Amino acid sequence: MDMPTETSTGALRRLIEGFDRFRGQHFENDAELYDSLLEGQHPEVMVIACSDSRTDPAIxxxxxxxxxxxxxxxxxxxxAYERDNRPHGTAAAIEFGVAALGVRHIVVLGHSFCAGVRCLLEHDHGRDRFAFVSDWVGVAQEVRDEMDGLVTEAERLLIARRAEQAAVLLSLRHLATYPFISERIREGRLSLHGWYFHFGWGTLQAAEGPRGPFRQVDPGEVPRAASG
Ligand SMILES: [Zn+2]
Incomplete structure (x- = not known):
């Protein structure tokens, strides 16, 4: 077998160097934080984000x-909530974060130039190549139908950005179909937020309600919840 080349290992080397920096700058300098994390995690915020490498919510x-x-x-x-005794990865993680960890806020973080949303809009294109992706983005079929109904030229030009934001809003509405979420919203223990990161412009927008609209978040401003 060939030895890995410098090119093929360069990306991994940068990660190990990054880990060394993390150890030096954070782990060894913030013993109090890391000692407390040994006892357990108590995050107040759950973020549901895209796998896209450009939109890491922690960064x-x-x-x-x-x-x-x-x-x-x-x-x-x-x-949407569905109990069919099949494995649902996203629902399992939502359940764990809400019911076990008791997060206070759920943020659905959409972003610009999302290939997943593009796949949703282009439905039948690429179904052979991306069978799992095509099935998965069908979760947002409602957004596809909504965008198909847009007729003016101006709307068509903006359709991808609109669809990305509409997908965030649909996910918020789907979250509210989980009984353990709607119950906590009613009791004032949980709120839902829809955020949209436009990385071309470097801006963050927040949904003002479960059906929008999105408005730019100013520096220092805490955007209000879309529901709850
Ligand atoms: Zn994406």
Whole structure:
């Protein structure tokens, strides 16, 4: 077998160097934090984000270890509640974060130029190549139908950005179909937030309600919940 080349191992080397920096700058300098994390995790915020390498919620929001319970999947989608005794990875992580850890906030974090949402819009393209992705983004079928209904040229130009935001809103509505979530919202113990990171512009927007609209978050501002 060939030895790995410098090119093929360079990306991994950078990760190990990054880990060494993390140890030196954080782990060894913040013993109090890491000692407390040994006893357990108590994150107040769950973030549901896309797997896209450009939108790591811990990096873009400057979170520390223990701050965020993170779920990532293609296009940051939440399926509607469904109990069919089949394994549901995203639902399992949501249940654990809410029912076991008691997070106070759930943030669905969408982003610009999302390949998952593009796949949703282009439905039948690539179904052969991306069978699992095509099935998965079908969770947001409602968004596809909504976008198909847009007719003006201006709307068509903006359709991808609109669809990305509509997918965030649909995921918020799907979250509310989980009984353990709706119960906690009613009791004031949990709130849902829809955020949208436009990495071309370097801006963050937040949904003002479960059906939008999205508004830019100003520096220092804490956006209000979309529901709860
Ligand atoms: Zn994405």
């Amino acid at each position: 873009i929001c400057g979170a520390r270890p223990g701050d965020l319970f993170v779920i990532r999947n293609v296009a940051a989608l939440v399926p």
